[in-house]
Amino acid sequence: MNYLKLVVTVPEETQEYVIAELMDMDFYGFEQVGNQLIAYVEKPRFNDSNRESIEQMIARLPGAKFVEFSEVAEQNWNESWEASIQPQTIGDFFVRPTWSEKEPNGEQILLEIDPKMSFGTGYHATTRLMLQQLSKIKCQGKRVLDAGTGTGILAIAACKLGASHAIGFDYDPWCEKNATENALINNVDSRLSIRLGGFETVEDEQPFDLILANINRNVILEFIDQMISLLDRDGKLCLSGLLRTDEDSVMQKLSEYPVTVTDKQTEDEWMLLQIEILK
Template sequence: MKYLKLVIQIADEYQESLIAELFDMDFDGFEQRDDQIITYIQKEHFGISDREHIDMLLAAYPGDGFIESEEVVADQNWNQQWEETIKAQTIGRFFIKPTWSQEVVPQDKILLEIDPKMSFGTGYHETTRLILELLPNVISDDDFVIDAGTGTGILSIAAIKLGARHAFAFDIDEWSISNTEENILLNNVNHHIKVEKGSSEVISEKNTADVVLANIERNTILDIFSDLDAALKEGGTLVLSGLLEKDKASIKSVLKEKYQIIAIPQENEWIAIQAKKAES
């Protein structure tokens, strides 16, 4: 069977969004390398209109995105190849592994068993790691947590395993919703997490969350900030990520009137912001 291998040049912060689009176009397997996505599609399923559609998608992102293509003859399971690149890892108090990993969970770590449909939310990205490292100091027993842009559900699952009572997770992508539902079952926390497709308009409970988590890019955070703020009760904790160091000033300006910034950890060019909502 003949495949086309595509190498797409795109900045790291935009890769998850583009992968979701390519997934819907029947691409098989995704590998992320710095500022590149490598993916495959059966040659017979890729036409001129598909190439034009990808060019249009890339035009919506900053930079000089380009595509290199190469025909390959193979009888391979590209998703299996990609799965083999996902290894178990320790992040703070958590040990994260896919179900196909045979690695033993260290005795002092909390297991998060995550099978990703695509590569976002595995814990490999800096933004996910930054929040996971903050969570043990954020979550208290019996907390109600809102997880905006849940991805694979990893943050909601981690919060419940740290003692939170209930989590409400939402995402605009259908693949994320189905993947989150699968992962909460894997971790036996399905009775504690509600998942819904949509953006912040699906938040029905106001001023009730003890913790709001949002691992989303800056523009989306700014767009839905008023809804996230309305959902968080006074004295509650807001944790934001998906942010670059250059985003710090714009996010701090939104937080300054109601929030006290507790911590801004950084890994490479990525940051997270932990802030406490003021009490009147």
Template sequence: MKYIKLVIKIADKYQESLIAELFDMDFDGFEQRESSIIAYIAKKNFGINDRERVDQLLGAYPGNGYIETEEIVADQNWNEQWEQTVKAQEIGSFFVKPTWSQATVPDDKILLEIDPKMSFGTGYHETTRLMLKALPDLLDGDDTVIDAGTGTGILSIAAIKLGAKEVLAFDINEWSITNTHENILLNGINDSITVKQGSTEVITEGTRVDLVLVNIEKNVILTLLEDLVVALKKEGQLLLSGLLETDLPQMKEELKDRFEIVEVYQENEWIAIQAKKIN
């Protein structure tokens, strides 16, 4: 079968979002590189209208562009190639691994079995690591949690394994909902997590939770923040990521009247903000 290979220049912080959109267009292979994505699609699935659609998608992201487009003849197992890039790793209190990994789980780590879709990218981002590292200190037994923009469901699953009573996980992307359900089943905790497709409108009126987790791009956080604040108990904890170090001043300004900043975590240029609701 003939494939079209697109090499797209795009900043790292936008790659996960673009991959999700390309996946919905029937692209079925991805490689993430520094400041670029390589995307593959069967030639029969990529007509003129599809190329125009990709152009429209790229127009929503700053600093994007094609590096090259190439037609290739391929007889490859894209899933197998992609799986080779997803490795088991220790992240704070957790040992995160895909089901195809034969890695041994350390005795002192909590196992999270996560099989991410190709639409979620090929590795665990700094922001995910920051959230996982901070999470154990934020949860007490029987806490209730909202996981906004759940992705693979990894944070919801981690929260339950740390003792949370229940989690509401939501995401606007259909692939995320499917993948989250799959990963919940892999970890044997399907009775404790409610998964809904949508945004903050899926939060039942009157809901008040102990912890809100948000790992989404800054501008999306800002659109959801008011609804999430309403759903958080007084003195409840908010853990935000998907943020760059340069986003910190604006986020502090947004939070200052209703939250006390407890901690700012950082890995490379990425940060996570832990804040306690005071009003």
């Protein structure tokens, strides 16, 4: 399958906003090099409406301009990422790419991730927020759902914290393969099931003790009903992939359900909400 490659010049402080908007148009595989932002989208998923939306967004952002928009063949995206992705500490976790030999200290929990094209390397603020939140949650013996699993990093982290069973799903076949490989790399494949599809893949499952959804506002608003229905009465639902400007619309939607926000964390313009069912 061929991809479209978008290259734009965007001030660094604005890039996370642009990434969020492009994710809503099915772009992924982002690279940030100084003021240059590179994004990829499968060619069949792009249309004239997307192009018009991007043109309008770039036009209203100070200092933003197009550099390149071209078609590229499928490739091993790791080759362009390996030089830039380095190990990092996030909460209780030491996250490193599979090609790094750097070791965690004695107290850190190792997460080895081969990112391929999947979203979830720990470098995006929304993933960091989730990993930091997981570091505060007692996962021992819990059943965990990771909606839109990407690389599988969050489900793997929950298993490393002692979750008895985790399920991650994603619509992207590449993510299904990548997350399955990462589960094997981290020796949690016996407790982690990766499924291709969406919430329909878990509709017959028992309630989950913890649901992780690092997706985006539109998907969260569309599927919040399913997430709450899948949540155990004593469970926790963590929502990320949200901009701070999304808070009002998300809170308005949550007001329709018997739930309460028990924690909120932010990083830059991004936000995480932890939700529990009212007793």
